[in-house]
Amino acid sequence: MSTDAVPALKNIFDKARFRHIAAEVVAVYPRFDSKQFLALALPGLDDLSLMQRLRRTSECLHATLPANYKQALAILRKLAPRINSGFVTLVLPDFVGLYGRDDFDTSMEALKFFTAFGSSEFAIREFIRQDPERTLAMMKAWAKDESEHVRRLASEGSRPRLPWSFRLDALMADPDLAAPILDALRADSSLYVRKSVANHLNDITKLHPDWVLGRLKSWPLENPHTAWIARHALRTLIKQGNRQALGVIGAGKKAAVGITGLSIIPKKLTLGERMALSFTLQSTSRQSQRLVVDYAVHYVKKSGSSSAKVFKLKELTLAAGESVRLSRSQIVRDFTTRVHHAGRHAVDIMVNGECLASGHFDLAKA
Structure with missing residues (x-):
């Protein structure tokens, strides 16, 4: 494994990138004051986060482009295909979100173009x-657009809990507001769009699980695209062992299986080492059955208590009397979202939401 430091994500907006943006604006708008743009953009750059750098770019463009909003947008439209990073192009809709709120029609057309x-x-x-009724009506129309990028925008932009953005309180309180968008996309041919619809629904399960379950049951789950959305939309509820969610994907019945030969090795490990588990799943049923197999690791907290995290292992159909050997391994290492502490970590094997076997490993201090 390389010991080289991974470049910080915020360096997508480094000095070279700002110079690139300035040069490309000049190419489409020769009167652009690139020196002033860079003088505004570069000071104190090292202290800014990724999203702060993105916002600074929008603000500096606003300060150096024509003051007339429509004239500035015309220049940014020409700039869009010349920017050498997909992420950096987020500056363009950000400009619209900052400075175009008083010109709804022009801004909607621009966001549709930039997406x-x-x-x-x-x-x-x-x-x-600012205007949920009018904006959601526009997004409902976008959900039927021929472009998968525009259709995805309809779903992704209206997610109640979109990562890296503020939460939409109105949609968190009332998921019916965006329901027409989700209904229009429930069997979309694009995986790009289906992933967004599933993530949108998964957001809603955090507050309104019954709403999501009811909606999905009314959808044509015999359609493979719709079934895919349902399975991924319910992933949080399935990990929680929610019987109704498991039932939507055909695994709602109590599993008629036994687990033997559970192995968790090594029994003692240190941070950075790999934990491997394996076991045999044996059917005790006279019929085939749909099974969702997960495992939960009870991570030791600083206080000495523990908190379980569920990991997907396998979905399968097990024939009558059939047995199968399942295995999985993972490296035990720290993440920004999880820091490990020494102690005994219990591991549970979950089948259709029920714990059927348990083991453990001991994590020692490095």
């Missing part, structure tokens, strides 16, 4: 928050 280059998912939320 194909990166995504307008963050910027559209400014308009949902």
Whole structure:
């Protein structure tokens, strides 16, 4: 494994990138004051986060482009295909979200155009928050657009809990507001769009699980695209062992199986080492059965208590009397979202939401 430091994500917006943006604006708008743009953009750059750098870019463009909003947008439209990073193009819809809220029609047209280059998912939320009825009506129309980028924007931009953005309180309180968008996309041919619909629904399960379950049951789950969305939308509830969610994917019945030969090795490990588990799943049923097999690791907390995290292992159909050997391994290492502590870590094997076997490993201090 390389010991080289991984470049910080915020360095997508480094000095070279700002110079690139300045040069490309000059190429489409020769009167652009690139020196002033860089003088505003570069000071104190090292202290800014990724999203702060993105916002600074929008603000500096606003300070150096024509003051007339429509004239500035015309220049940014020409700039869009010239930017050498998909993520950096998020600056363009961000500009719209900051400075175009008083010109709804022009801004909607711009966001629809810009989303194909990166995504307008963050910027559209400014308009949902300001005028939810009008904006969601526009997004409902986008859900039927021929472009998968525009259809995805309809779903992704209206997610109640979109990562890296503020939460949409109105949609968190009432998921019916965005329901027409989700209904229009429930069997979309694009995986790019289906992933967004599933993530949107998974957001809603955090507050309104019964709403999601009821909606999915009314959808044509015999359609493979719709079934895919349902399975991924319910992933949080399935990990929690929710019987109704398991039932939607055909695994709602109590599993008629036994588990033998559970092995968790090594029994003692240190941070950075790999833990491997394996076991045999034996059917005790006279019929085939749909099974969802997960495992939960009870991570020791600093206080000495523990908190379980469920990991997907396998979904399968087990024939009558059939047995299968399952295995999985993972490296035990720290993440920004999880720091490990020494102690005994219990491991549970879950089948259709029920714990059928348990073991453990001991994590020692490095």
